[in-house]
Amino acid sequence: MDAQCRTSDPAIFAAGDCVRFPGRGGLVRLENWIHAQDHGASAGRNAAGARDEYAPVPSFWSEQYDLYLQGVGWPVADAARVHRPLDANRAIVFEVHDGCLTYAMGINVQRDLAIARRLIERRIPVDPEALADAGRPLAAMLKR
Numbered sequence: 178m179d180a181q182c183r184t185s186d187p188a189i190f191a192a193g194d195c196v197r198f199p200g201r202g203g204l205v206r207l208e209n210w211i212h213a214q215d216h217g218a219s220a221g222r223n224a225a226g227a228r229d230e231y232a233p234v235p236s237f238w239s240e241q242y243d244l245y246l247q248g249v250g251w252p253v254a255d256a257a258r259v260h261r262p263l264d265a266n267r268a269i270v271f272e273v274h275d276g277c278l279t280y281a282m283g284i285n286v287q288r289d290l291a292i293a294r295r296l297i298e299r300r301i302p303v304d305p306e307a308l309a310d311a312g313r314p315l316a317a318m319l320k321r
């Protein structure tokens with residue numbers, strides 16, 4: 178499928194779990210609700226004549242009992258991994274590549290993941306030491 182959700186038959190558009198589309202580093206398949214919703218909207222607009230390029234910063238969430246799991250960004254094979262130590266029942270790990278945040282995954286850290294999304298989308302340079310220090314607010318990194 179191409180970046181405008183068009184299949185090998187140009188009259189047929191597809192979205193969601195069933196398709197591979199051009200992502201970071203090649204064709205990828207994402208399987209989560211947010212992708213299915215956003216991809217479907219993009220496919221629908223293009224089927225109606227628009228020329229939307231679907232280029233998401235992927236993200237997912239899942240509630241597992243009292244744990245709220247989230248991930249955002251594109252994992253990169255040779256990224257540096259940074260853990261930010263948090264209190265019980267909360268966890269967050271970052272991946273940094275070429276000085277920027279490329280991926281973050283967390284448990285019970287909705288606010289931090291929202292900030293991580295903005296850092297990824299804006300490609301704001303980050304300091305791994307600051308990411309690893311829970312005393313240094315992530316929001317301050319948006320102001321660099």
Ligand SMILES: Cc1cc2nc3c(=O)[nH]c(=O)nc-3n(C[C@H](O)[C@H](O)[C@H](O)COP(=O)(O)OP(=O)(O)OC[C@H]3O[C@@H](n4cnc5c(N)ncnc54)[C@H](O)[C@@H]3O)c2cc1C
Pocket residue numbers: 192193194195207208209210211213237238239240
């Ligand atoms: C057990 C489980 C847990 C999950 N938990 C999470 C989660 O916590 N968070 C998250 O983000 N994602 C989760 N997912 C993934 C998420 O459900 C999927 O990524 C999402 O539903 C994909 O949406 P879709 O519209 O692409 O496909 P689907 O939701 O699979 O919809 C496809 C539809 O097409 C219909 N269909 C198939 N063949 C035909 C046919 N020939 N003719 C007509 N209709 C057909 C199917 O019946 C189905 O209704 C979970 C998936 C599973 C299986």
